[in-house]
Amino acid sequence: MAARTAFMQGNEAILEGALHAGARFFAGYPITPSSEIAELASTRLPARGGVYLQMEDEMASMGAVIGASAAGAPAFTATSGPGFSLMQENLGLAAMAEVPCVVVNVQRSGPSTGLATRPGQADVMQARWGTHGDHPSLVFAPASAQECFDLTVEAFIWAERLRTPVIGRADVVVGHLRELVALPDPEDGRALASRPRPQGPPDDYCTYRPGPDGVPPLADFGSPYIVHLNGSMHDERGYPSADPAQAGRLIQRLVAKVQARVGEMVAVRHFRHDPPEGAPPRPAVLYVAYGSTARAAREAALMLAEKGVPARLLQLKRLWPFPDSEVEAAALEAGLTVVPEMNLGQVVLEVERVVGKRRPVWSCAKSNGEPITPDEILARTLEVVGA
Amino acid sequence: MAARTAFMQGNEAILEGALHAGARFFAGYPITPSSEIAELASTRLPARGGVYLQMEDEMASMGAVIGASAAGAPAFTATSGPGFSLMQENLGLAAMAEVPCVVVNVQRSGPSTGLATRPGQADVMQARWGTHGDHPSLVFAPASAQECFDLTVEAFIWAERLRTPVIGRADVVVGHLRELVALPDPEDGRALASRPRPQGPPDDYCTYRPGPDGVPPLADFGSPYIVHLNGSMHDERGYPSADPAQAGRLIQRLVAKVQARVGEMVAVRHFRHDPPEGAPPRPAVLYVAYGSTARAAREAALMLAEKGVPARLLQLKRLWPFPDSEVEAAALEAGLTVVPEMNLGQVVLEVERVVGKRRPVWSCAKSNGEPITPDEILARTLEVVGA
Amino acid sequence: MAKAKKRFRVTLNRAWCKDCGICVAFCPAKVFEAGERGEALVAREEDCTGCQSCVLRCPDLALEVEEATPSQAAEAVTHGG
């Protein structure tokens, strides 16, 4: 039950979610449309004994987040496209050294400086593939202020539990949208996000000796369990090793520890909108959508049902690991799938891969700095349904 | 006809290719295993009146490359994973501002610092999706020292012709491999790579008014045609504009200008290895491979044919835009497809998307810092062929 | 003719001006004045000494001060006087 409700911006809800999950550190570099998160963090964190650091750039922000997390503070940053691009190298460090942290990317319209205040969703593939090398990827995408709160908490939980960076991917529309948010009792949350910590004699501790779930317990800098974090290839103690067997095991484990838990994570939300009773039976149209676009798709689904076409919406709350089976099941059940996105077509490629030519998959792409509207989705749907 | 042959490293051949194509500028920051390119550039470029700049980091390297290219010099840089991650933001600038340049990524084993001297191919998706926002992507992948030369020339040709950044993706094995390379007469090359330049009255010139092929002619800084380059959303003159119609057109054009010419670009190479005469007919196995892995696959194909299984290899010389139709045709003709890669499986996702469950597609992934061997590919093939 | 005091023409480009008040505050000759709603007005052009400092300091390039041609000067006198 919500302890309190408030009318707040998505960005504000992200901050509230982080605080609720136990965040004690933020380092960032301002950038539209994420700056409100930093601004709020600059007063709220010190007020609870935490630290807000405004770093010199995004490389430094990610670096400081990693350092702070290693020192034991649940830590996060927030940015947008250009800053997210600059964070890629150190995101890889967090993945490889297994330092938990949360990175919020409030997307805007790119590429490059692009349209800095306008909506876009073209950084979705980047959130998966942006840094070099094989690495795990865990990305949540809220579609409302409430989900901004909830999924930020989720992000922290998994970051800490799995010792891995987690990305929260919002977009301008959601980040700047004000809605009612139900906030749980602050006391609940403290315990929510927590990392596995070592037990037993400190001398036996190895920074990278995995527990049964593939996640090695992590001690804080300053504790008697001496920690050796390493972004180069390393052995279980954290010391450099080029042994191929060791290397292969480590790279596999980084990905597997996340994959093993996807069943427990937030993934999708289903919406079904059927035509008014008595309408002639027709194959259903499935929308697969995420972030603010899911809201437009929902409205389009309602309109479509009105027009006599059964409409379903699969809202992706988790983008990566991609919810393959959920998408596959929903798409095979429907007659065809439409994927509306504010980019030239990114998630549609994944949907195509999963559906594998067994059903038609249509892209409904818009990339001009304007939010996609229900009417545009509907028009595109009628076009392809007709086709 | 080759004017001369030389036994040289892939990295050296990349430099020769760049020089042959007319490169006059290199800016970079050393990193294993690409440093030989910088080292050679530092003597060869000034010897022909060009410039070698060693910049303070990879952001700066990409920035200087863009500046130099805008000043009229065909320009390039070379790096590896960590540096490539840092170049992403300015790669987006080159794409958006439409400044031709070539970026060579000699891949190593990641993520993060990983195994710095060991082979890996895990930056293939990054080469497509590494920067934020919608953007074009043109990536070539050599598998021999000769192809290092040839595809570097190809990269410069298309970068200049299309006013876009082009990525040359090698890997340690190829970059450090020494083989015989046939070098054409240096005189031929000069004219090869050239950008469309404006004609007519300078006052009418608009930096972003596209020619019939969607590519706007580009004048040099210093010329009477005044150039306004812009990484923010802009109109045809290069001045900021947030008009959605304009923005939509621009983003579409950036991608379309590349897509329109893929038919003229290097794409794939086919190899067919049939069993000795008299062997019982069996469905063929297709390998789809790129870079040094294609060489291992070729050897595996020979062995497979020996064992009575018809084997085909589709070597991808161009990774992006992905050669969809070539892959589709080859895969549908074969009984099944195996995709060997030195990563946890990246290009296999594209192959799956293209083939779409109509034929089995198997990944043969290795990610431990060791090169993949023909024997491993063969073993994996026999496993899945049996299955 | 005795050396007449030079006259200047002060042009304020209303389309560019944002009424920041800098010219009003700093003109040594108090040529400008703030209007009712804070808008900048050229109130005493005839007092202008042509020092150009308002031109240099206007953040919107909205000011130009030129020596008046004799006819303009005469006109200005008529207006101002």
Place this chain on the structure above:
Amino acid sequence: MAKAKKRFRVTLNRAWCKDCGICVAFCPAKVFEAGERGEALVAREEDCTGCQSCVLRCPDLALEVEEATPSQAAEAVTHGG
């Protein structure tokens, strides 16, 4: 007993030493010598003054110099003498 000259034990860890020659070049008492193939040798331990400068400057942490216990000192004298 008259105050005897202090004796020192100079230990060179061969497994860590890379024969860089720095100790040979800089020991003020010329305790070290380069061997046939350039390897560092403790040639005149008895001359060591215990100044520790070789310890501080050995790039491979391969040297230790400790004051010899009386028995070691005696042994050293026997050897050295």
Place this chain on the structure above:
Amino acid sequence: MEGRPAVAKGRKWQVILSGAGGQGLILAGTVLGEAAAVYGGLNATCSQSYGVASRGGFTKAEVVISPEEIPYPLVRRPDVIVALTQEAYDRQVSQVGADCLVLYDSEAVARAGRTPGREVGLPLQETARKGGSAGNTNLVALGALLGVTGLLPVECLNSAVSARFPGPDGESRLRAVSDGWGLGVEVAAGGG
């Protein structure tokens, strides 16, 4: 949810508050949304414009209020547009349908009467100035909006304003709301 004043189930309202940067329109939108969502028991969303970034130029806030869940949170077809500057009025003229009410500041918008539907011009700025601060024009406008349309009981707005401005100038803000509301109710009563 409990504790909220019961509000009669009404229709869905799509409202645009527009004017220039610095006129506090985002704040007004937030207060309106808050009034509806926190104090009116309705669903509400409020979003900023994604227009040209400008220093002092055109700005707008979009507010959607509905008794039902709000899937698409932006305004698709406005029911009301509040325009505090001529630029704001002009920019939106072409997008306004016949069933859209335009409420404008009669001082700032000289060239009105160009939309197909009902238009109401009120001395919003003037009323704010008279009330003590031109900076309260946004709240006067909100009051007037409620007065004219009745889209929400003014008590909800009062509660939202009191909550957001607990300080000493809360009084004057509440007055701005009620002054605006008075203007609006008069129009509603008299027809516009």
Place this chain on the structure above:
Amino acid sequence: MEGRPAVAKGRKWQVILSGAGGQGLILAGTVLGEAAAVYGGLNATCSQSYGVASRGGFTKAEVVISPEEIPYPLVRRPDVIVALTQEAYDRQVSQVGADCLVLYDSEAVARAGRTPGREVGLPLQETARKGGSAGNTNLVALGALLGVTGLLPVECLNSAVSARFPGPDGESRLRAVSDGWGLGVEVAAGGG
């Protein structure tokens, strides 16, 4: 291609040159590859080891020489291993098949005789020292390799060495090759 000395079509050779950093093994591999490809009319590849990065530690170069095209350019199963240090010998003991020849420096490799195939120990370093420079051990080894195996006419190697070292010390390098070749031929003649 034209202008090259005709070389009898032979078999494919997979060669590993191994030792310590600083012994010039990559250079040796390059020269050998060059000798085969540029002066022998054969196909050749030469690659560096992807082993542990080390300062002065184990290093190797892999050379593949073949009259046919070389699809896979790395060594899969070596035909010859040249080992200039004990570490190099030891590290590869377990990977050596019965048909692989091991050619080692008899001074550096004290504990030999542990591979299943033929082994030849020669005073490579000593020969280089006597020839004037221990730095030429790599070239002595190449000469010996050719002498023992005949995998390439020594003239090809001479041409490659002359081309790469046009300077005054080219002489001494050629001598190193021929000294090594002499050692090797002796073994080949006498059996090892």
Place this chain on the structure above:
Amino acid sequence: MKARDYLIEEAMPLFWCRGCGNGIILHALLRALARLGKSREETVVVTGIGCFGKADDYIRTHSIHGTHGRALAIATGVKAVNPGLTVLALMGDGDCATIGGNHLIHAARRNIGVTAVVANNLNYGMTGGQFSATTPQGARSSTSSFGNPESGFDLCRLAGAAGAALVARATVYHAALLESLLVEAISCPGFSLVEVMSSCPVYYGRYNGIPDPAAMMRWWQESAVPASRYAELAPEEKQGRFPIGRLGGSDRPAFSERYARVQEAAQAGAGRWIQAGTDR
């Protein structure tokens, strides 16, 4: 050409806020170009991202509007390839010294013949008034409500220590001085930096009790002291004051001059054997 001839009049009025100092800097720069008789062809303006970074929208020369913080890196590439061009990098304090700090010190060290013009408004205007690397300790901003816990750079001292050929400072109040410093800087063959203390009434002013444009100008008028006089002030008198004018620089050959020597040597020399790196 006259100053106005470099101005893109179609783009006016300026995007910047009422009373923003950027327009004063822009105008001074156009006058400096006119005084030096620079042609549009030979002049290249490189900007980053930020309020002042939008200056290129108004300048009728070659230009590139790049990425935040990277203007000097881009400018370095331009100048290296064509040393005959006049290359200007126009940046905010954040652009130049916070995210762009590395390129600043390396451009100074490398002594590349670029003139950096920094509009130092003591905060990030474009993104809503957060503190930057030049915001004074204790000042308020949208991310330092309790006073900035960090200290601001002395940009001129920093660039000087890094090796700049010329460093100078003016304020938007001292517009005539600014113009002559720009003339001097642009004429300098090595790396030059002109720091301009500039008004951001909307953020820095408002957060720190000087929201009025004229009051901000007065603030500059009062706190800036000509360098020669500043040196003579007692430590207490220096409090809250800063020197303006030419503040230093070192006389070394510019990069392009030295690189010409490299080119000569390379054209004379031969190739060499390349040693591969062992790691990383």
Place this chain on the structure above:
Amino acid sequence: MKARDYLIEEAMPLFWCRGCGNGIILHALLRALARLGKSREETVVVTGIGCFGKADDYIRTHSIHGTHGRALAIATGVKAVNPGLTVLALMGDGDCATIGGNHLIHAARRNIGVTAVVANNLNYGMTGGQFSATTPQGARSSTSSFGNPESGFDLCRLAGAAGAALVARATVYHAALLESLLVEAISCPGFSLVEVMSSCPVYYGRYNGIPDPAAMMRWWQESAVPASRYAELAPEEKQGRFPIGRLGGSDRPAFSERYARVQEAAQAGAGRWIQAGTDR
């Protein structure tokens, strides 16, 4: 604990080349920790990437081996969260001052209580001897065969100008001085930098005619001059020489001390209304 107790003996012998200065610095650092009686728990070593960046392989305290150039950013996060820790950033010249230059100047400005130890071997050892931002003008390297056209930073001057609390320089020849400077630096509550001129015989030495380890040591012996004496040298005498010892620093409260004030104020204060940025 004794110096050797901080050493991970299992990892020996050192990875570094014969005669490399890094081991001398490592040893001095371990002695300094011992002299200060630092426990393993309270000490955090942050490294970047490079030869000296591998120092953490041998140190038995908490450590993180990060990315190239980012050690100081990581260290800043560690210290900000737990000011009680002793945080050391061990970097090469490239790591610290070339790619990492921005973090260096900002760490100094912010006065974060971290000690930066820079092994300045005048080039990039790890990648095969290319010139770096400290390579002297004219010196040869694998990318400056014709002599470096750029000048090298005076790192101590740069960090001082950026605001460091303590800057000092030693050489690997002056190992005892180095140890005491490290003790002093680690004891300093603000940002401290100890630059150690270090031997890379394999690359810098070989390219510049000093391939012998002992000869490189002699070079340091001859070119380093104690700061007090250096100040008195005539300009000609300064040629090819540099000062060692404590070289400057400014006495300001460390970041954590100031941030504690922010936390106090925030705990006393209330929330506020957030102003959204308008762009970018």
